[in-house]
Amino acid sequence: MPNLKDLKNRIASVKSTRKITKAMQMVAAAKLRRAQEAAEASRPYTERFNAVMAGLAASVGGSDSAPKLLSGTGEDKVHLLVVMTAERGLCGGFNSNIAKKAKAHARDLLAQGKEVKILTVGKKGRDALRRDLGDHLVGHVDLSEVKKIGYGDAQKIAQDVLNRFDAGEFDVATIFYAKFVNVVMQTPTAQQIIPAKFDAEDGEDSGASTLFDYEPSEEAVLADLLPRGVATAIFSALLENGASEQGARMSAMDNATRNAGEMIDKLTIQYNRSRQAVITNELIEIISGAEAL
Amino acid sequence: MADTMQFDLVSPERRLASMQVTAVQIPGTEGDMTAMADHAPTITTLRPGLLRVEGPEGTSEYVVTGGFAEIGGQGGVSVLAERAVARADMTQEQMDSMVAEAHAVYARAKDNWENEPGPVDDAAKLLADMVAVGDHIGLSSKQPSL
Numbered sequence: 111m112p113n114l115k116d117l118k119n120r121i122a123s124v125k126s127t128r129k130i131t132k133a134m135q136m137v138a139a140a141k142l143r144r145a146q147e148a149a150e151a152s153r154p155y156t157e158r159f160n161a162v163m164a165g166l167a168a169s170v171g172g173s174d175s176a177p178k179l180l181s182g183t184g185e186d187k188v189h190l191l192v193v194m195t196a197e198r199g200l201c202g203g204f205n206s207n208i209a210k211k212a213k214a215h216a217r218d219l220l221a222q223g224k225e226v227k228i229l230t231v232g233k234k235g236r237d238a239l240r241r242d243l244g245d246h247l248v249g250h251v252d253l254s255e256v257k258k259i260g261y262g263d264a265q266k267i268a269q270d271v272l273n274r275f276d277a278g279e280f281d282v283a284t285i286f287y288a289k290f291v292n293v294v295m296q297t298p299t300a301q302q303i304i305p306a307k308f309d310a311e312d313g314e315d316s317g318a319s320t321l322f323d324y325e326p327s328e329e330a331v332l333a334d335l336l337p338r339g340v341a342t343a344i345f346s347a348l349l350e351n352g353a354s355e356q357g358a359r360m361s362a363m364d365n366a367t368r369n370a371g372e373m374i375d376k377l378t379i380q381y382n383r384s385r386q387a388v389i390t391n392e393l394i395e396i397i398s399g400a401e402a403l
Numbered sequence: 404m405a406d407t408m409q410f411d412l413v414s415p416e417r418r419l420a421s422m423q424v425t426a427v428q429i430p431g432t433e434g435d436m437t438a439m440a441d442h443a444p445t446i447t448t449l450r451p452g453l454l455r456v457e458g459p460e461g462t463s464e465y466v467v468t469g470g471f472a473e474i475g476g477q478g479g480v481s482v483l484a485e486r487a488v489a490r491a492d493m494t495q496e497q498m499d500s501m502v503a504e505a506h507a508v509y510a511r512a513k514d515n516w517e518n519e520p521g522p523v524d525d526a527a528k529l530l531a532d533m534v535a536v537g538d539h540i541g542l543s544s545k546q547p548s549l
Contacts, residue, residue: 151417158413158481162446162473261415261486322475325433325447334432334448335471338485345415 114388117381121374128370134200135363142293142356148259149290149349156346163339164308165322166332177329179336182305183281188225190248190280191216192271192303194287194347195235196355197254202362204288204296204355209238211298212286216243227280231267231348248279259352264345271344272337275304287347288354294361296354303343306336406440409479410456412465414487419465420456427480428455429472444475451501451532453490453539454482464490466536468501469529490540498537505530 167180193212195205212235216226228243230236231251240247251267253259271283283304288296324331407423428437430452438445449472454465467484474480488497505526512526 148416152415154411154418155413155415155483158411158473158483162471162483166446264415321444322473323443323445325431325436325445331446331448331471338470342415 114381114384117377117384121377121381124370124373124377128367128374131363131366131370135360135367138201138356138360138363142353142360145349145353145356146290149346149353152346152349156342159335159339159342160308163306163335166328166335167306167308170328170332177333177336179275179304179340180306180332183278185281186224188227188280188282189219190271190274190283190304191226191228192267192283192285192344193228193230193232193235193239194285194351195230195232195238196351197233197252199234200362201355201359202365204358204362205232205234206238207296207298208286208288209235211300212239213242215284215286215300216246229271248274259345259348261341261345264348265341267344268337268341271304272340280304285344285347287351288358290350290353290357293357296358301343301347303340306339407459408440410458411479411481412454412456412484412487413481414470414484419487419489420463422456422458424456424458424480426457427482428453428457429474429480429482430454430467431472438472438474438480442474442480446471446473449482449484451505451529451536453536454484454487466490466493466540468533493540502530502533502537505533 170180191212193208195208199205212228216228219226226243226246227248228239228246229249229251230239230247232253236247236250249270251270253263256263274280275283282302284300284302286298286300289299291297407425410420410422410424410427411418412420426437426439428435429447430450431447432450433447435452436447449467449470451468452466454467456463456465465484466488467482468486470482470484470487472480472482486501509523509526509530512523515522
């Protein structure tokens, strides 16, 4: 049986851990609200954008002159995986879930004899993937200095991806991030961004059926919009990821706080029992000493 | 009272305006155009410029840096701007940073496409447009234009 002093120290240390996890939970809750607002605010843009793109892609996509970003390079050999994770840990399974999804995807591709290149966004993803797929890492984007994710950050990543595409480094690009479902649920998601795919179901029917005039021309508008589409997809993924990270951290810290509470209860009972045992022991000693006289 | 239509101005980060308006002057790549109610459905790309919105409650102006506008379609005008700032909120620093960015794009284009005039010309035009906007709203950049 551990002695009283050890138990007391143990309780004190668990108590201070509980304070820390509680504080982290509250910070995550506040940040989550802001992240959700940011994700909410970007939605009108993304929706309109995708609706227009879906219409455009449907009318131009079939022709041979369609831009490569839409129709692809005609090959399916080299895949670029853009893995977006958090810069920091202590958020439950958030980072490892995304990394796991990306790893499974990469293994599939490798098993099919394809070439895989990985671009990581966020430190944790790079750390998780370096061990198994270290040879495939081609780049890393550091966002640890960024407090609030802006469109500019997404644009920089998109520029990087597009430059690689123009240089013929890959044929297909897929982004990995966690979709925010609710505070306790974040689904790791893979989304193909090059060649671009637009869900026809998202674009409202009325928009698709209207015949638009295009200035300067259909092709020119499409060529102008496709790179923006990549940036937009990355931006909304980053925002989703931000909200997911905070949600995951919040529920992880909530669990930790609760566990610490349970542990304190258990330790306190143990402490009281052994204190009582010591007292009883002393009493017995005194009484038996008195009886012996 | 002229007919009004729905007007939305959204940037990736937020929705800047959503209101009923009578006319919108759009800085299209091919030139300015004014859209009023029942305009033929058109999609145009934007150049950096001034977006003028005339509504029943007066006129408001925004500086936009690029993106596209959808006219008609669902009965109104939607402008999806890469970056949009109300003219009154525009500061010299913001203007300078935008111009500096355009300079960087131009420099990059010159490096990357030495033998192809297309992208370099586009970048030069972007830069010139950016400077022109600055001059127009009285926030001329201190940097040389080219």
